[in-house]
Amino acid sequence: MIITIIGIGLIGGSLAITLKENGFAQRIIGVDVSQDNLDKAIRRRLIDEEMGLEEGISAADIVVLATPVDVMLRLLPQILDRISSQQTVIDVGSTKERLLEAVKGHPARERYVATHPMAGTEHSGPEAAIPNLFDHKCTVLIDVGDSAPDAVEMAERLYRSIPMRIVQLDCLSHDVHTAYVSHISHISSFALALTVLAKEKDESHIFELASGGFDSTVRLAKSSPDMWVPIFRQNRDNVLDVLDEHIQQLARFRSLLIKKDFDTFYQLIEEANQISRILKK
């Protein structure tokens, strides 16, 4: 299988190593607007060779679109313009409604499978790529009824080879769910970082004390705005809903602290502990 990956960053680069190491791909071609990214990807042996966009598309059995989601809106129609009925295109973006609108009615729409492997780290770029990023995580396939069965089959084979579990969702559900399980965590983390950084202007000891719980909740605040702003832009309405709910939950804790109602506070923590049912999986 020849795979062309467009956008050799954390996700594209990690897929590249993984699919080469497990034998699913015989050859990985890298396409990227940044020559620096391509040089790093070749030096790290993430890709076998670099190509331009058109050349990369025509050489591939599977084209993987792994750019920030704003770039996907522009590139996906161009890719489908050039794709044959023997080829499959997948994207790995974190929001789908806008992207699927952008290719609705495209003559080659059925060669494209919308996918979202649910994995990542707070780092970005080819230097952040790691081979076991996706192992045993979950990939969502979205609106598969709009893709050709053989294209869906190809996407499933790719993800199963890693191996990843596969779940199917419709586009609107996907965007709501990712707002809950991924996008809000990032906003929360950015806001926590800003809260602490504002304090730190006055007092330097905050440096020394940062450990334990702090790193883990604030880790995501290192995430790149180039990746995340387009996601928040495209998933704005869902993110706003979830953010409103989250602020309300925090306001509940605030009100309990003001009233010194620590019995109810205790009960809320016990309820929150139920999250371990989800995290264990």
Added chain:
Amino acid sequence: MIITIIGIGLIGGSLAITLKENGFAQRIIGVDVSQDNLDKAIRRRLIDEEMGLEEGISAADIVVLATPVDVMLRLLPQILDRISSQQTVIDVGSTKERLLEAVKGHPARERYVATHPMAGTEHSGPEAAIPNLFDHKCTVLIDVGDSAPDAVEMAERLYRSIPMRIVQLDCLSHDVHTAYVSHISHISSFALALTVLAKEKDESHIFELASGGFDSTVRLAKSSPDMWVPIFRQNRDNVLDVLDEHIQQLARFRSLLIKKDFDTFYQLIEEANQISRILKK
């Protein structure tokens, strides 16, 4: 050195293994209200033997108080009632103002050193104890001017043996800082968990999608209310201040989403990225 640890949970148990393994302690005595905890601690070889409170205190060179902070308020004066001028008492709690008030003017006050090793996990109990929990983390010594120099020296030797870095703070600063770098992270995580769990009532797929950023921000939501409610009670005023600031930061993001001002959103994320300066240390 004979060390008696009162409260053999995550922190007490982890200190026990660590100080035994590195040779600082010749013998570790465990005291706990829960016979089940003591049985587990002996089975896991966290402690060499169990004793009652009074017996445990008199046998020790160093008494380590590692219970939830509400229990500390009650136990610390009782411990100081029984301590000789050859012994040292330290606590490992996450809030200090109330505790230091509780022993202010006690005749044996100078045998006690208030300390806070900044480490932990979301788990609790002796089964959660791990030997490398504290390695190269930071311990705060609080209001050391109120302790005898030889007692401070003993506390420092204990923490340096692990090894941990040592920082000194006054009691009020300590409680403000922990509100920022630890307590608010926990409330944020509890609130995120509740936000997601409320959604999950309707839709079961949220289970499948939980991965990546989600586990890391919501991990702390598994933390025990028995440990945390007393902390929030004792540090209520500081936690309330920081929570207000955090809600304001989230409200800024909310307002930018409403106005679709993604340029400022981008700048805020870039500011938040500065947290990596702190997390690297």
